[in-house]
Amino acid sequence: MNKAELIDLVQKNLGGETSKRAAGDALEAVLEALAKGIKKDQSVQLIGFGTFKVAKRAARTGRNPKTGAAMKIKASKTVRFVPSSALKGSL
Numbered sequence: 364m365n366k367a368e369l370i371d372l373v374q375k376n377l378g379g380e381t382s383k384r385a386a387g388d389a390l391e392a393v394l395e396a397l398a399k400g401i402k403k404d405q406s407v408q409l410i411g412f413g414t415f416k417v418a419k420r421a422a423r424t425g426r427n428p429k430t431g432a433a434m435k436i437k438a439s440k441t442v443r444f445v446p447s448s449a450l451k452g453s454l
Contacts, residue, residue: 366390401442413446 406416
C-alpha cells in the first residue's frame, strides 16, 4: 500500500463528506506527530497497534560489495517498529 492508497482508505473510513485533501492533511498531521514524538521521547507507543522506538547501531566494519575492500561504517540511529500482540494476532 502506498501513501495515495492510504489516503483513499482514510477518506472512506472518515465518511463520504470528507475530502481527499482533508484525509491527506489528517495523515500528514499524524506522521508529523509520530516523527516529533520519536525525536523528542525516543519512542511512541500506540496501544493496540505497536511501538515506534529509536535503536542504536554500533560502528562496525563492512565490505564494499563491488571491490571487496574493508570499510568502516559509522554508528547510527534508526527507527524500529515493534507490533503489539493484538496486531500480531490479527495477521
